[in-house]
Amino acid sequence: MAHFVVVGAGQAGASLVAKLRADGFAGQITLIGAEAATPYQRPPLSKAYLLGEITADRLALRADSFYAEQDITLKLGQPVTVVDAAARTVTVGGETIAYDELALTTGSVPRRLPAAIGGDLAGVHTVRTLADVDAMRDEFVAGRHLVIIGGGYIGLEAAAVAAKLGLIVSVVEMAPRILQRVASAETSAYFRKLHGDHGVAVLEGVGLEQLLGDGRVTTAQLTDGRALRADFVIVGVGILPVTDLAELAGCQLDNGIRTDAHGRTSVPHIWAAGDCASFPWQGGRLRLESVGNAIDQAELVAENMLGAGKEYVAQPWFWSDQYDCKLQIAGLNTGYDQIVTRGPEGEAVSFWYYRGAQLLAVDAMNDPRAYMVGKRLIEMGRSPDPALIADPATNLKALLKA
Known part of the structure; x- marks a missing residue:
């Protein structure tokens, strides 16, 4: 009986295994995730979940019973440590598992500030996982000072939540304007005004020099000489694709795990989908960081693992909720x-x-x-x-x- 293994239990991994069963695959399926939680939605983490409007159980992509009912083996809370492409095995928690086809849906991780500028101080947070948000929730107390490093969508969503909860918020963006990498000057101006109307200080064209504090952050020293009080800090300066296992397996990398239009990597019997995968796009290559792409690409890869031979044609869409x-x-x-x-x-x-x-x-x-x-x-x-x-x-x- 064929055994398909999927490493990465986020939106892409959960979509891929569900599609395999929906399309009639009757063999073994194992879904492996480094986090202990069953696959869950990430977008609400920086919005409704942080605000306390929804609870952790409502983040689940599927009921826990779904995986048992579909005969999908979950191995959670332990990272894969070895991928042996020649033997077609992965090692997780000391157990070696053989696969016929392997899909890497390892997602992405947030960029972190270097320890040399205070990135390792207590009170410095990123927003990516359930554990990340749980670790910072008690920080959100009215009247406290929050400094957000990075004026992208994650930073602005966190700023909106904090402002609604009565915190004193400063957003520090090194580029000349917020959202510069992803949006027009018109969209930037719209959100600059929106945040200003809610009392958020949006500081553009200035960088972070150093985070200061004795064990815990207290001050953000900026490149223009200003010093901002910081009871805590959220860092939102982009994400990086998780490619270590792909590299271990010998897969080619190119701004992520390089795949062909079908989702195959350069190594036979290994596929990739979601935030971690770069694919052919209009004569070049593209890597998309979005829920829509994670679902669509993962479902296409599932079909192709079953022999469909379809090419991925991305239809990009995104969203953000602020106030x-x-x-x-x-x-x-x-x-x-x-x-x-x-x-x-x-x-x-x-x-x-x-x-x-x-x-x-x-x-x-x-x-x-x-x-x-x-x-x-x-x-x-x-x-x-x-x-x-x-x-x-x-x-x-x-x-x-x-």
């Missing part, structure tokens, strides 16, 4: 040269990214219609005249039928 604003993003804005603004109409506004005449992406704030239409247009390969998008009289849904 009462829901940001929905469709497409990838890489290479844009024009921003078209639609709105504002009440609380809704959207920014449409064009490269020449081609629609690349849409950022929609409290505007689900703009998001839905933009996403469909991008998937259909259609690019409406920018003047139509900007005209408030244009019926967006009608563009889908044009």
Whole structure:
């Protein structure tokens, strides 16, 4: 009986094993995860879970009973220490497990500040796992001072939670503007104002010089000479793909684990999906950090492990919740040269990214219609005249039928 082993029990791993069973695979399946918790959702960690609006049991992707009912063996709380591609085995907790096909869905880890600048002080946190958030929850007390290093979506989501809970929050962004790597100046301006309206100090174009404190952080010294009181610090300066096992197995790396369009790595019988995998995209390579990609790519890899032979065509989408604003993003804005603004109409506004005449992406704030239409247009390969998008009289849904 064939044995498929999946290493990495996050969104991608859970999606992959569920798809294997749904598509009729009757062999053995083992899902291995370094965390003790059964596979759970990560996006709510920095939002609803941190706010206390949902409990840990509601984070689960599937009921615990699902894995037993589907005859999926879970090995949790122990990392894989050895991958022997020649013998086709993995070692976990001292046990060596043989596989016929192996999928690596090892995800990503947050970048951390070096110990040399105080990154190892108590009170310095990252936001990635359930344990990370549990470790910082007691820090969120009204009136305390929080310094967030990094003005990306994780940092801004944490800032929104802290501000709602009555903390005094400063966001420190080394780049000239928040969200510079991922969004337009218009989107950055929208969120800068949103956070400012909620009392958050957004400090742009300034870096962190040093975190100071005797064992525990007390001060964030900035590169412009300012010193910020810091009762605790959250670091949100990006994530790195987890590739150590792939490297151990001899897989090629290229901004993650390099795969072909089917999800195969360079080593026979080893596949990869999710945050850790880079795949062919429009003549280059792409690695996506999103729930949508983790699900779609993992399900495609499951099909291909069963012989489907399908190529992965990514349909990128993302979201972020901050205060009462829901940001929905469709497409990838890489290479844009024009921003078209639609709105504002009440609380809704959207920014449409064009490269020449081609629609690349849409950022929609409290505007689900703009998001839905933009996403469909991008998937259909259609690019409406920018003047139509900007005209408030244009019926967006009608563009889908044009």
